[in-house]
Amino acid sequence: MDKAYDPESIELEAQAFWNEHRCFDVDEDSDKEKFYCLTMFPYPSGHLHMGHVRVFTISDVIARYQRMHGKHVLQPMGWDAFGMPAENAAIKRGIPPAKWTYQNIADMRGQFDRLGYGYDWRREVTTCKPNYYRWEQWLFTKMFEKGLVYRKNSIVNWDPVDQTVLANEQVIDGRGWRSDALVERREIPQWFMKITAYADELLEYLDKLEGWPDSVKSMQRNWIGRSEGIELSFDVEDEDEPLWVFTTRPDTLMGVTYMAVAAEHPLATRAAADNPEIQAFIEECKKLHAAEAEMETMEKKGMPLGISVVHPVTGEKVPLWVANFVLMGYGTGAVMAVPGHDERDWAFAGKYGLPITQVIESTDGTEIDVSKAPYIAYGKSVNSGFIDGLEFQAAFDAIAERFEKEKRGKRTVNYRLRDWGVSRQRYWGSPIPIIYCDDCGAVPVPEKDLPVVLPEDVEFTGVGSPLKDMPEFYNVDCPSCAKSARRETDTFDTFVESSWYFSRYASPDSDTAMLDKREEYWMPVDQYTGGVEHAILHLLYSRFWQKVMRDFGLSSADEPFTNLLTQGMVLKDGAKMSKNKGNTVDPQELIERYGADTVRLFIMFAAPPEQALEWSDDGVQGASRFLKRFWTAVQSHVDSGKPPALDTTTLNDAEKELRRKTHQTIAKVSDDIGRRYTFNTAIAASMELLNAVNKLEHATLQSRAIEREALDAIVLVLSPIVPHICHVLWSMLGHESAPVFEQWPDFDESALEQDTIEIVVQVNGKLRGRISVAADTDKERVAILALADENVQRFVVDKEIQKTIVVPGKLVNIVV
């Protein structure tokens, strides 16, 4: 009696085997080529979702594939354990964030194991543990000493009712998500990391990241936003200090008809002092919340400040305005406005009746009317005195020289990138290791006092941070002068933890250093896989920290991730799965019903990894059906006894054909998994081969040998994707070893050769016939045979042939 395919029992059997042989525990081995395969670690929400299943399966397939190529593969797992959801859960259920988080981690670990992922769990990293975050506190104090961190005022969303800082996500239509109160912008002192000091290197190295998708590199390039321009000063009437602005278009300088400053600019503050209307406008600006998308889409508004600014070339007076779209934190907090040649300035000038003048004309003589639309493109200067007739670069240089000579300006490089604000006014995060002393100022916590441990047993109300109500936490002595001082109660942005965890996996137990020698062996990560939503922030911060760690001598790697795979989201009914929409599918239920292999197979088959994946319950059925067919095919093959040895010299055509298909499939799957990461087409090719095996007629003894070769191949090439069933089938096929220990199969070049090939014949690019020719037929002969085709003749007769294109081995196109 045949054994039926029972996913659960064979999956537990395979997993027990891997555990027993410690298959996925790896230590440093300098004799072997290492392969560090990593996924973005999950936030321990407590529930495994389809997005997790997708990303971890992709990575596990790559890890198992590389392993079969003889690589020494490290695949670790850990937890991005700090963050807001734990605080929200604490408010809702009254459980302390730490307790909730640790429980979730325990629950999720079991779910991961059931899916058969090959992790080295000895290296598990949990970011909310003091033995982890102490080292980022330590590096922060080193960065403090080196001047790479600093404190400055910055804007937050303030909920006046809950007395809490809100994340952008918690501001809904300008109101606090829980209180429904109108949110205010508030300036508070916060800690910043000087990522801008690395802007040029972060930009330059993008060109060296050949294993990264172009789209991600392009997004980072634009995010850093390097622009070359000139910083120049305008004198302000009745003021000693000039007003500095940065512009990338100094060639339009003569078209300046007004200037604008941010609401927080000192000139605006001064003008508001004796003008209640300006005061009211500035107040209104402060109501806007901090997201850039809001800034860009809001109605552009402004008010004249009653201050005149002197144009540095003409000496004419232009009015100074305050405008809601000028950002204090970007550039100098002031802009020169050229409405004739800038979209936003043009709209603003039109709205408030400010003059619009033309100072650039097109180089090709196109008519320009700046009263109808601004002319943004580069061109030739006009109405511009000493730069008249000059094109962009010449005008740029002429202005730069003049201002530099007069010491009123200089060439500057400006970045869109801003320094990284790492302070969070939240409880569930790593404490920032700083102590404030009235005499010594901000003092970093000395190394011997690290880590600053976050108290885990707290009352959590959701109003402010509990740390602010814990004198035993914040009352400390100044490390420098021993006077009583106050500990920082802000915590780090959780992006700090995720900016270096990848290195810590190499030395997770090191308690004397952040990283040790083992880091040298494993880093950089060879393959990093994660959601495309992290294309900018996480990946840029990680690159920055890697460079900082390198500069502190902790690592010799310039970049953390050699190859990057950004995976798309899992959708259901066209939308992201979420509890709010009620369109979630619980992976756990599916695993119980169909087994881990079916879930793995479906999620890899449904779409290529970079694309969004549309969930389909029917598709899961299909995956399960395929595995049953696969099981049955192997079983009936085994049941009919041991096949004879393969003798390739005596094969009939059908056998040759199947053998060709076997080797084509090995070649295709190797390329699809190893190079293209198109797991869906690799699976499709394997399905085709199985279909061909089932169709083979057993006319000779050799046919069973051919069938065995094909089945062996399918088991091996599918083993990274559906490792459990393949583990058992491999043993059913009589092999003593297990697929995890096997080498990836090679394909036989000679099996791919074909005697006759099919050539497609087109007339005027339209398919009109097919001809079968010997593989070595020359071009001329192919053209003649093509023309002779009956159906082709119908379209060629009575017409003059103008051209015949022959694509060897593929097609003939006859142009009439």
Place this chain on the structure above:
RNA sequence: GCCCGGGUGGCGGAACUGGUAGACGCUACGGACUUAAAAUCCGUUUUCCGAAAGGAAGUGCGAGUUCGAUUCUCGCCCCGGGCACCA
């Protein structure tokens, strides 16, 4: 608003370097097996015309380059991701 993707049958997708559009899977329909159902197996399935052979149209919309365009270029529409305190 800005930056980055995507748009192909009833559905998920394939077509890798400009060369046969729709592989593979799902659904639906028809058939076999069964008292019946499930499961399994066989077949059909882009649309239109045609009994068939075959023909016409067709990859979001509009143009262009080319012997030939899902693929390249330009313009537009729609959908998704990111926009610095969600992770």
